[in-house]
Amino acid sequence: MKTVTFRQLRVFVEVAKNLSFIRAAESLHLTPPAVTMQIKELESAIELPLLDRQGRKVSLTTAGEYFLVYAKRLLTTLKDADDAMARFRKLESGLLNVGMVGTAKYFLPHLLTRFREEHPGIELRLQVGANREQLVGMLEQGEVDLAIMGRPPKEMATRAEPFAAHPHVFVAPPGHPILAIGHPPLAALAGYPLIVREPASGTRALMDRFFQDHRVEPRVAMEMPSNETIKQAVMAGMGLSFLSLHTLGLELRCALIEIVHVQDSPIVRTWNVVHMQSKILSPAAEALRYFILEHGEAYLAEHDLPWMKGLQVTAA
Numbered sequence: 552m553k554t555v556t557f558r559q560l561r562v563f564v565e566v567a568k569n570l571s572f573i574r575a576a577e578s579l580h581l582t583p584p585a586v587t588m589q590i591k592e593l594e595s596a597i598e599l600p601l602l603d604r605q606g607r608k609v610s611l612t613t614a615g616e617y618f619l620v621y622a623k624r625l626l627t628t629l630k631d632a633d634d635a636m637a638r639f640r641k642l643e644s645g646l647l648n649v650g651m652v653g654t655a656k657y658f659l660p661h662l663l664t665r666f667r668e669e670h671p672g673i674e675l676r677l678q679v680g681a682n683r684e685q686l687v688g689m690l691e692q693g694e695v696d697l698a699i700m701g702r703p704p705k706e707m708a709t710r711a712e713p714f715a716a717h718p719h720v721f722v723a724p725p726g727h728p729i730l731a732i733g734h735p736p737l738a739a740l741a742g743y744p745l746i747v748r749e750p751a752s753g754t755r756a757l758m759d760r761f762f763q764d765h766r767v768e769p770r771v772a773m774e775m776p777s778n779e780t781i782k783q784a785v786m787a788g789m790g791l792s793f794l795s796l797h798t799l800g801l802e803l804r805c806a807l808i809e810i811v812h813v814q815d816s817p818i819v820r821t822w823n824v825v826h827m828q829s830k831i832l833s834p835a836a837e838a839l840r841y842f843i844l845e846h847g848e849a850y851l852a853e854h855d856l857p858w859m860k861g862l863q864v865t866a867a
Contacts, residue, residue, distance in 0.1 A: 640826055650699070699825075719796065729791065746775060
């Protein structure tokens with residue numbers, strides 16, 4: 552173990568993440584033979600096989616699964632040490648890993664582009680969690696420095712700072728009968744099929760709680776892990792849905808989807824910038840944190856304002 556290097560650990564973690572030498576090489580900007588060599592040297596130092604290779608298929612051995620946990624811890628500790636030293640140097644440079652839930656992809660890349668214009672020395676790597684649950688795991692494992700999410704985790708010691716409103720609305724295809732009712736009660740939706748996010752999604756949790764609070768049983772027809780797929784299904788007339796207003800800009804502008812003005816909606820949560828309390832933020836991470844807190848609300852208000860007019864807002 553004395554000859555193990557952090558370079559080997561980084562390569563191993565990337566191969567384990569992708570289960571592919573080729574994709575790991577692309578991510579690390581290395582050649583596949585270089586990745587293979589690093590893994591062989593690591594396995595030689597540990598004196599155990601970490602990966603099973605069958606043609607192009609790669610899987611972790613039992614030893615590899617255990618070693619992956621420690622490899623991630625070591626790399627996270629090294630990153631924390633580097634961030635701490637950067638604070639002493641007061642440098643706004645280096646790599647910054649930013650995590651987000653899928654819904655944030657409709658606005659966060661634009662904010663990050665503006666941030667890069669002011670901080671060209673910072674390299675940003677954006678990671679998207681399939682849902683809230685996966686993003687919480689990224690935070691816990693130290694895979695991201697900051698996370699942009701709605702409902703912050705209560706199961707971990709994190710610092711969550713709200714920076715903007717996050718409205719959610721019910722939607723229908725144009726011409727749907729429910730639209731003929733000006734402000735239908737939630738009970739009026741009970742007779743129509745709903746196309747909803749998966750249970751691990753924050754949007755789904757918010758919708759379920761809204762129905763529970765109104766003592767209405769939703770008629771869930773389909774569960775889908777993608778906002779885009781749900782929107783296509785709604786436009787095709789397969790049912791109604793409940794989505795973040797941020798995901799609907801294009802469809803609303805083109806009149807492909809309409810908001811159902813259900814009583815007590817939209818339901819508004821907040822967007823939060825989140826990091827682990829135990830993590831010392833680098834100057835780069837602090838710079839992004841301040842940027843989002845300062846500019847996030849104005850940016851989202853500007854883009855949501857046309858669709859928020861005339862809507863009765865309910866806080867979540």
